[in-house]
Amino acid sequence: MHEAYLRLVDQNVAWENRAHFFGIAAQMMRRILVDQARARQAAKRGDALKVTLDEGMAVAEACNLDILALDRALHRLSQLDEQQGKVVELRFFAGLSIEETAEALSISSATVKREWARRSVAFS
DSSP states (O other): OHHHHHHHHHOOOOOOSHHHHHHHHHHHHHHHHHHHHHHHHHHHTTOOOOOOOOHHHHHHHHTTOOHHHHHHHHHHHHHHOHHHHHHHHHHHHSOOOHHHHHHHHTSOHHHHHHHHHHHHHHTO
């Protein structure tokens, strides 16, 4: 989270609205976790790279979550259904609630719930 904040502060962006901010923040968190997972994978192959873990990575490891596989799946999902990909990214990487996600994307809570339920079926 700290690294995402530092990257956001370094951005010279005029935030259009709340949705724009949360969209960028979710993408930053995703990139950070993917970069750390790749570095960790490289370290397992014998490279001498050390990686410090933030809370997000620690949670992912505790859940035995394959961040790289999640990133690939989310990329494929976004190609099939861009809105559903954004819902998953905001909910998972930014930690937004259904209501916050709906507000950020300017869609109804019912639509977010429906997209989130479809995601559960798609990844089962």
